Amino acid sequence: MAEPETLLQLGIDAAREGNREEARNLFSLLTRQEPDNIQAWLWLAGVAEGPEQRRAALERVLELDPTNEMAIKGLQAMGVPLPQRGGKRPASTEAPPPPPPQAPAKPPAAMTEEEQFAAELDSAFDDYDALPRAAPPPRTEPPPEEAGKLPPMPPRSSPTPPRSATVPARDEDEEEEPVRRGPSLLLWILLGVIALVLIVLLIIQLFFPPGGGPGPIPPTQVVEQPTVPGAGGEAATPEGGAVPPIGEVTPQPGDATPEPTPAEEPTVAPPAEQPTPEPAPVTPPEQAQPAPVAIGTILQADGWNFTYPNQNYALSLGSQVGNFTAEQGRFLHVLVFVANNSGTDQPLPRDFFVLKDAQGRVYQARPEVSSVAVRPSVNADVGHETPIPSNGLTTSVYLVFDVAPGATDLMLFARNKPDQGFVVIGSVP
Numbered sequence: 001m002a003e004p005e006t007l008l009q010l011g012i013d014a015a016r017e018g019n020r021e022e023a024r025n026l027f028s029l030l031t032r033q034e035p036d037n038i039q040a041w042l043w044l045a046g047v048a049e050g051p052e053q054r055r056a057a058l059e060r061v062l063e064l065d066p067t068n069e070m071a072i073k074g075l076q077a078m079g080v081p082l083p084q085r086g087g088k089r090p091a092s093t094e095a096p097p098p099p100p101p102q103a104p105a106k107p108p109a110a111m112t113e114e115e116q117f118a119a120e121l122d123s124a125f126d127d128y129d130a131l132p133r134a135a136p137p138p139r140t141e142p143p144p145e146e147a148g149k150l151p152p153m154p155p156r157s158s159p160t161p162p163r164s165a166t167v168p169a170r171d172e173d174e175e176e177e178p179v180r181r182g183p184s185l186l187l188w189i190l191l192g193v194i195a196l197v198l199i200v201l202l203i204i205q206l207f208f209p210p211g212g213g214p215g216p217i218p219p220t221q222v223v224e225q226p227t228v229p230g231a232g233g234e235a236a237t238p239e240g241g242a243v244p245p246i247g248e249v250t251p252q253p254g255d256a257t258p259e260p261t262p263a264e265e266p267t268v269a270p271p272a273e274q275p276t277p278e279p280a281p282v283t284p285p286e287q288a289q290p291a292p293v294a295i296g297t298i299l300q301a302d303g304w305n306f307t308y309p310n311q312n313y314a315l316s317l318g319s320q321v322g323n324f325t326a327e328q329g330r331f332l333h334v335l336v337f338v339a340n341n342s343g344t345d346q347p348l349p350r351d352f353f354v355l356k357d358a359q360g361r362v363y364q365a366r367p368e369v370s371s372v373a374v375r376p377s378v379n380a381d382v383g384h385e386t387p388i389p390s391n392g393l394t395t396s397v398y399l400v401f402d403v404a405p406g407a408t409d410l411m412l413f414a415r416n417k418p419d420q421g422f423v424v425i426g427s428v429p
Contacts, residue, residue, distance in 0.1 A: 003318065003320050004030060004033060004034050004037065004040075005317050005318040005320075007026050007027075007029060007030040007033070007040075008027075008030060008037075008039060008040060008043070009317070010026050011023045011026035011027045011030065011040075011043055012043065013375075013378065014026060015043065015046065015047050020047045023043070023047045024044065024047045024048070024049060027040050027041075027043045027044035027047065028044060031044060031060075036064055038061055038064050038065055038068065041057045041058075041060045041061045041064070042057070042058075042061055042068075042070055042071070044057045045057035045058050045061070045071075045074060051078060054074070054078070055075070055078060055080055058071045058074045058075050058078075058080075059071075059075070059080075062075070062082070282415070282416055282418070283418045285354045285356060285362045285415060285418065286360070286362055288354075288356065288413065288418030288419075289418075290356075290411055290413040290418055290419055290420050290421035291419060291420055291421075292411065292420075292421060292422065292423050293420050293421070293422060295308060295309065295310065295311050295422065296308075296309050296310075297420075297422075299414065299417060299420055300417070301352075301414040301415075301416045301417040302342065302349070302352070302414075302416050303340070303341050303342030303343065304338055304339065304340060304341065304342065304348070304352070304414075305338065305339040305341060305392075306336055306337065306338045306339075306414065307336070307337050307422075308334075308336055308337075308412060308422035308424060309335075309336075309337050310335075311424075313334065313335040313336075313424075314332060314333065314334045314335075314410075314424040314425040315332070315333050315425075316330050316331070316332050316333075316403075316425070316428050316429060317331060317333055318330070318331065319331060321369050321372055321373050321400065322369075322372035322373075323372075324366070324368070324369045324372065326402045326403075327402055328363070328402045328403055328404045329402075329403070329404050329405045330402075330403055330404070330405055330428050330429075331366075331369065331373075331400055331401070331402060331403075332355070332363075332400070332401045332402075332403045332410070332424075332425065332428060333373060333398070333399070333400055334355075334399040334400075334401065334412065334424055335379070335380055335396055335397070335398060335399070336353070336396070336397055336399060336412070337394050337395070337396050337397075338388065338394075338395055338397055339392050339393060339394050339395070340388045340389060340390045340391070340392070340395070341390065341392050342390055343390050344390055345387050345388070345389050345390050346387055346388065346390075347367075347384065347385050347386055347387050347388060348384060348388065348397055350365065350367055350384070351364065351365070351415055352365075352414060352415060353365055353399060353412060353413070353414060353415070354412075354413055354414070354415050354418075355401045355403065355410055355411070355412055355424075356410070356411050356413070356421075357403070357404075357407035357408060357409060357410050357411075358407075358408045358409040359407065359408070361404060361407065363401045363402060363403050363404075363410075364401070364402075365384060365399050365400065365401055366384075366400045366401065366402055367383070367384035367385045367400075368385070369400040369402075370383045370384035370385065370398050370399055370400045371383045371384065371385050371386075373398060373400055374398040379398060380396045380397060380398035381395045381396045381397070382395060382396075382397055382398070383397070383398050384397060384398065384399055384400070403428050404428070405428055405429060406427070406428065407427065407428045408426060408427045408428075409423060409426060409427075410423070410424055410425050410428070411423055411424075412424045
């Protein structure tokens with residue numbers, strides 16, 4: 001059997017979507033499960049099938065709460081005498097007092113009593129709605145900007161200023177003379193011809209020297225001859241002949257060309273390793289003291305822009321969501337707006353947000369519970385486990401936290417930006 005909170009929320013959603021019959025069935029089921037649920041009886045009166053059903057629902061509300069202002073106004077609008085405190089109707093059968101005189105001018109399309117009472121219930125029970133609904137507009141036109149979303153980023157370049165009124169309009173038949181920039185085409189051609197001639201002359205000088213003689217003479221080489229000590233300490237050949245001083249020797253045809261000794265390359269010391277800077281330490285959430293910022297302020301952390309756009313976007317809805325039960329005691333549902341600028345399509349990280357109460361207790365998000373509670377395009381764009389494209393566009397994300405009853409001044413902040421946060425709710429019952 002569905003939880004009372006779930007039935008109430010489904011009935012409210014159906015009533016707001018115009019499905020009065022579905023809402024009526026849900027509220028009737030809820031009143032059978034919980035006959036003392038005042039909210040269920042009030043909503044059932046708002047979507048009642050006829051005056052008798054509405055009257056019975058409102059009288060049941062007065063039996064449970066004799067001072068309920070909405071039920072009193074509803075019965076007065078129907079012209080039904082109010083029951084006494086003991087639940088009994090007065091014995092007098094005199095007609096109800098005539099309604100006050102109305103202005104002579106009536107609106108062109110007056111609503112019926114049923115529609116007026118349903119409208120009053122809709123406006124009076126906005127606080128009971130779990131999270132705001134953002135019905136998508138038809139796609140025939142560009143969708144209007146949704147209220148409460150992040151403001152658009154400023155353009156990278158300023159738009160072209162309008163043409164000044166003092167500038168005279170140019171005649172369309174007037175031919176605009178192109179602006180000449182740099183050397184002309186003729187000058188470039190002349191420079192290319194000169195460069196080509198210089199290249200041809202250089203090739204002729206290198207490969208076809210004047211006179212038709214042999215090519216370039218090979219460079220002389222220094223050859224060291226072995227020295228054999230002779231008489232008087234003079235250097236001599238093995239046969240005893242004197243050896244001329246070592247100098248430049250022109251190689252003769254047929255001589256073996258000695259291989260040059262490779263020069264030693266200088267040793268280059270490797271560059272010293274630069275120490276890698278250590279990341280700044282992050283304050284643990286238990287020690288963080290974030291300063292509260294105004295609702296709707298845009299903050300940044302780890303490539304994400306985020307904000308808490310409305311003070312009514314956090315609500316405690318019992319201890320059961322689907323098959324999940326709150327371990328701390330209550331589930332707190334929170335709606336945030338984010339924009340992914342990290343460069344990677346990914347879900348919002350599981351531990352990105354932290355919730356801390358005035359008692360110093362820290363609560364973590366429950367993405368698996370969010371995936372059960374979210375209704376895409378109804379109470380949020382995506383759940384906590386749904387990937388978000390890295391396109392910088394605003395996306396509403398449905399978060400669920402497991403909190404302890406009695407927690408007060410719950411502060412929502414990013415784990416890697418513990419200096420600022422949003423007060424999302426004053427207390428949890």
